[in-house]
Amino acid sequence: MDMKTSKKLGLKERYTMMTRDLAWDTTYQPMDKVFPQVGYEGIKIHDWDKWEDPFRLTMDAYWKYQAEKERKLYAILDAFNQNNGHLSVTDGRYINVLKLFLGSTPPLELMAARGFSMVGRQMVGAGPRVACQMQAVDEYRHFQTQIHSISNYNKFYNGMDEFAHQQSRMWYLSDGKSFFDDAITAGPFEFMVAIGFAFEYVLTNILFVPFISGAAYNGDMAAMTVGFSAQSDEARHMTLGLECIKFMLEQDPDNLAIVQRWIDKWTWRGTRKLASVGMMMDYMLPKRIMSFKEAWEIYFEQNGAALFTDLARYGVTIPKCFAQTVEEKEHVTHQSWLGFYMKPESTPFHTWIPGPDELDWLSEKYPNTFDKYYRPMYEYLDAQEKAGNRFNNKTQPMNCQVCVNTIKYNEPGDPMEMCFRETVYQGEKFHFCSGHCQEIFEDEPEKYIQTYISSHQALQGNCAPEGVDTHAPDFNPGSHIADYWRLDPRATGDFNGSEDQKNFAAWRDLATKN
């Protein structure tokens, strides 16, 4: 008997049938009612079919690839955990990198998943809708795998169990939360520029390459494997972001001014968000891969500049903040680590003064600034700690109304002076860390007057556990805030003398000695 077999579909045909062929124009309701969000930002799209799908990946193939990645990842995680892999990292201090990462990154991956689900619903073209759907699933996967890989450390070390509660409450997590809240409450095209382009394309390598290489260098096979598993998705995300930029710019010349403003805004917001990543590279990795300054030069100044040269044919110019970020790469990590070091009772991870060889490394990597501005202060604080007088600034911080970083950066051109900017809106004063944040505020003040600033909320009496009288004359918000944050006191303070330090040393001795 002859079998009748139809010819196998070609890749292109198959792609068309699985994406564009599934879409239709609505007739019971007008299209602009079904897709209300694509118009109000001012972006003009004339022909959605002009969207070029940069990767012809269909949903069935997507599931297959992703499932394979998951199998490999979990095999390695299991092996790492069963062999007490946590004791093979370079130094107990390294685990604080994971604590910082756990609070600041997986919750944002989840926000990205939400964002791309929403944008996928709003985009009219089938190409971007399918791509957004895949990216939403990717981001959800990253959120889960990051937590899974770190969960094993949670069995042994302090400060990891309340990251989800802390995400929307703690002072140092407000910058990332604000970043995604801002993006997700914007329209679909701004979200694509914010996350798809500025973050995924322009800045993501600054987050992922140092984090993954840092994990590898420091013997953390679990985090390294999660990173590699995510990185192969990132390549697709970068392509989506860039395609969206090109699509908008090709559709209508009026889109350029709007897109440029978003590029300026989100490159700056991303830069501010990454200050803590730089601090991780320069101060928290016991074995360092490269300095933040070097990473900035490769991934932003060189790769970023090449990207913007490529986009110049559409009229796009290099982000307005470019020069300021180049100046700041010499300073931000030293300023950020100090900001955490001086607040030992307010983070679920430990801080410390770098050892003498680490200070030498910083002097070598930052010949223009470290000895001149930062080393004497760190040596002074080290001597104080050794004399039993460890720095503990008990005051509440002043934050930028836009990026919600504490106001800790220097005036451009003058590293000895704090940078202050302010404006008055509807009779109220608002403060910023920089001229760039001030400009973002002034473009949309109605949005940023709602910013959640942890120290202000505490002073309003909103951050005390139930039963505390916040109107009492002697009410001191600082004395309740740690409970409100569910901050485990064992996880706070200097690394020297911490329970983590003692346990790591004791367990490693058990593993390596008789």
Next chain:
Amino acid sequence: MTVKALADYRFKSSDALENYQGKQLLYINWEKHRMFSRPFVVALPPETPFSVIVDKYITDCYRYHPDFARIDWSTVVWQNSNTVFSPDPVKSLKENGIGHKDLIRFTTPGLNGIADTGY
């Protein structure tokens, strides 16, 4: 510019004066002493005498710095944001023209932080 939105977009400021039950926010910064990383914020009634700012809040925070004991208070330069002013210590914040969310900066001439680094 204003925000673009599909519907009427009006929300209250998270830090409006009325949210502080009779107090107002005040930020304080010691210039060229960046060891404290950032200015600090307190909420105080506008009737608070200015001397309390120096005797309590500034002293509590900044006395950790070795320069603090060396301050000659008669030479200190006070600013409200960028405007130089001469606070009267016995008068209240309000009488000294200090309002909600004002930033008080003080400079101590000759004292520029650890090893003159600004820290």
